[in-house]
Amino acid sequence: QGSYALARDRSGIHRPYTRAFPRNTEIDLALTFAATGAPGPIVERIAPDGAAITLRQHVSLVALPDAGYRPRPMDPRVGYFGIRFHDFAQPIQRPLEQQWIARHRLVRGPDGRIANPIVYYVDPGIPEPIRSATMQGVKWWEEAFDRAGLPGGFRVEWLPAGADPMDVRYNVVQWENRNERGWSIGGSLSDPRTGEILKAMARMDSHRARTDYNLYAGLVGADASPADTAFVLARVRQVSAHEVGHTLGLGHNYIASQYGRGSVMDYPPPRVTLDARGNVDLSAAYAVGPAPYDVWAIRWGYTPFPAATEADSLRAIVQEGLAKGYLYLSDADARPDGAADPRVALWDDGATETEYFERLLRVRAVAMGRFGERAVRPGDPIALLQERFAPVYFMH
Numbered sequence: 001q002g003s004y005a006l007a008r009d010r011s012g013i014h015r016p017y018t019r020a021f022p023r024n025t026e027i028d029l030a031l032t033f034a035a036t037g038a039p040g041p042i043v044e045r046i047a048p049d050g051a052a053i054t055l056r057q058h059v060s061l062v063a064l065p066d067a068g069y070r071p072r073p074m075d076p077r078v079g080y081f082g083i084r085f086h087d088f089a090q091p092i093q094r095p096l097e098q099q100w101i102a103r104h105r106l107v108r109g110p111d112g113r114i115a116n117p118i119v120y121y122v123d124p125g126i127p128e129p130i131r132s133a134t135m136q137g138v139k140w141w142e143e144a145f146d147r148a149g150l151p152g153g154f155r156v157e158w159l160p161a162g163a164d165p166m167d168v169r170y171n172v173v174q175w176e177n178r179n180e181r182g183w184s185i186g187g188s189l190s191d192p193r194t195g196e197i198l199k200a201m202a203r204m205d206s207h208r209a210r211t212d213y214n215l216y217a218g219l220v221g222a223d224a225s226p227a228d229t230a231f232v233l234a235r236v237r238q239v240s241a242h243e244v245g246h247t248l249g250l251g252h253n254y255i256a257s258q259y260g261r262g263s264v265m266d267y268p269p270p271r272v273t274l275d276a277r278g279n280v281d282l283s284a285a286y287a288v289g290p291a292p293y294d295v296w297a298i299r300w301g302y303t304p305f306p307a308a309t310e311a312d313s314l315r316a317i318v319q320e321g322l323a324k325g326y327l328y329l330s331d332a333d334a335r336p337d338g339a340a341d342p343r344v345a346l347w348d349d350g351a352t353e354t355e356y357f358e359r360l361l362r363v364r365a366v367a368m369g370r371f372g373e374r375a376v377r378p379g380d381p382i383a384l385l386q387e388r389f390a391p392v393y394f395m396h
Contacts (some may be wrong), residue, residue: 001040001041001042001043002035002037002038002039002040002041002042002043002050003035003036003037004033004034004035004036004040004043004053005033005034005036006031006032006033007032007033007034007052010032010034010052010054011029011030011031011032011054012029012030013027013028013029013030014028014029014030014056015028016028017058017166019164019166021164021166021167021168021169022169023062023063023167023168023169024060024061024062024063024166024167024168024199025060025061026058026059026060026061026166027058027059027060027061028056028057028058028059029056029057029058029059030054030055030056031054031055031056031057032052032053032054032055033052033053033054033055034051034052035050035051035052039051060166060168060189062168062189062198062199063168064191064193065105065191065196065198068105068107069105069191069194069196070307070310071100071101071194071195071196072100072101072103072195072301072310072314073098073099073100073101074099074100074101075300075314075318076328077318077321077322077327077328078296078297078300078301078318078321078328079250079251079252079253079265079297079328079330080101080102080103080249080250080251080297080301081101081102081246081249081250081251082099082100082101082102082195082249083099083100083102083190083192083194083195084097084098084099085097085098086098100194100195101195101249101301102188102190102195102196102197102249103195103196103197103248103249103301103302104118104196104197104200104248104249104302105196106118106150106153106302106304107304108304113151113152114150114151114152114153117152117153117154117155118153118154118155118171118248119154119155119156119157119171120138120141120154120155120156120157120171120172120173120200120202120244120247121156121157121158121159121160121163121170121171121172121173122134122135122138122156122157122158122159122172122173123159123165123172123173123174123175124158124159125175126175126204129229129233130175130206130209130233130236133233133236133237133240134173134204134236134237134240135156135158136237136240137236137237137238137239137240137241137244138156138173138202138240138241138244139156140237140241140264140289140290141154141156141241141244141245141248141290141298142154142155142156143289143290144290144294144295144298145298145302147290147295148295148296148298148299148302148303149299149303150298150299150302150303153302159172165201168189168198168199169199170199171199171200171201171247172200172201172202173202173204173240173243173244174201174202174203174204175204175206176203176204176205176206177206178205178206178207179207180207181205181207181208181211182205182207182208183205184202184203184204184205184208184239184242184243185202185203185243185246186200186201186202186203186242186243186244186245186246186247187200187201187202187203187246187247188200188201188246188247188249189201197247197248197249200244200247200248201247202240202243202244202246202247203243204239204240204243208235208236208239209232209235209236211391212231212232212235212236213228213231213232214387214388214391215270215388215391215392215395216228216231216232216282217375217376217388218367218371218375218388218389218391218392219272219280219282219367219392220280220282221374221375222374222375222376222377222380222388223374223377224377227282231270231282231285234285234286234288235270235285235286237286237288238264238268238286238287241264241290242264242265245264245265245294246265248298248301249301250265250294250297250301251265251330251331252265252266252267252330252331253265253266253293253328253329253330254266254267254329254330254331254333254334254344254345254346255327255328255329255333255341255343255344256291256293256327256328257345257348257349257350257351257356258327258343258350258351258352259293259325259326259327259351260351261287261291261349262291262292262293262326263291263292263293263294263297264287264290264291264294265293265294267346267347268286268287268347268349269347269348269349269395270282270285270286270395271284271285271286271349272285272360272363272367272395273359273363274362274363274366278366279366280363280366280367292324292326293321293326293328296317296320296321296324296326297328299317300314300317300318300321303317329341329343329344334346347395360395363395364392364393364395367392368392368393371385371389371392372385373385375388375389376388
């Protein structure tokens with residue numbers, strides 16, 4: 001709404017975030033748009049003065065890598081992001097559209113060991129105990145690479161003092177403060193010619209821990225205890241691993257709940273059950289460590305093979321995983337407006353949706369029957385009850 005044009009005299013380089021590094025230059029712009037007529041009503045509601053609004057645009061100029069990387073063709077049975085392009089030299093029996101996966105470069109040295117480990121750096125400014133839980137969650141990928149036959153292929157460290165997160169040489173896990181519910185995001189910069197990931201950036205939402213605490217308080221009560229902290233930190237570990245999984249090239253896998261907590265790339269609700277006395281049990285709320293699908297996907301996507309044997313080796317890995325029941329279905333398979341698969345659901349925790357829903361109904365009946373003032377602490381506003389009832393009802 002409204003008509004706006006760039007006001008060049010009120011726009012320019014934003015110097016605090018304009019910097020140069022050995023392999024990348026970062027340019028930050030402050031762009032002010034002024035109304036050419038009546039201000040737009042929506043803009044007036046969010047800007048101090050609807051007559052003008054300043055937006056920031058960030059441009060990254062990144063040096064392209066050498067030609068030593070060999071792209072890996074995508075297989076729809078293993079869930080990787082990637083690049084798409086048309087190859088008009090394909091035989092008529094093959095599709096024009098080709099896809100290569102997004103992944104970091106990994107090379108074996110003459111001794112068979114990984115010569116260029118993938119290193120991620122966690123923001124040391126994250127407050128404790130979230131900081132340690134974040135580090136532990138990211139380290140799940142160290143275990144995944146080790147179990148995939150790539151020991152030492154992935155490593156996690158604290159971001160060194162003086163290092164700049166905008167420097168493309170650092171894969172970073174950062175902390176973003178939010179005053180309400182937001183999203184944690186796993187993203188990356190990649191070579192548009194090959195899909196090779198050049199820099200990874202996982203941005204962790206600070207408010208998620210408070211959302212998780214609301215769920216705990218609504219289910220069990222708001223009295224401070226080691227159990228509520230353990231519940232929240234278990235989720236922090238899981239979501240840290242999930243977002244870093246995206247930065248490694250992995251997409252969501254929403255069918256993994258059908259073969260037991262099969263992947264950290266699923267959307268997991270907490271596993272809430274009732275014990276023998278009918279009380280809410282959160283002892284196994286979130287899984288620990290990389291799941292079987294994750295190890296298999298890393299093995300398929302990251303294992304370096306000689307060019308002559310690569311295709312056969314990759315097919316063998318896929319067949320092995322399928323024989324073990326590892327399936328992959330993602331966002332496109334979960335959309336009701338797309339080619340939705342009835343086996344795919346977000347925020348479920350069971351071999352079938354029916355099994356999970358029946359368990360959820362039993363837990364919800366107990367939790368809602370006991371919900372009340374115990375969900376807030378002395379001195380808290382009673383209005384918090386509404387905020388803490390919602391996650392109990394939806395249970396994710």
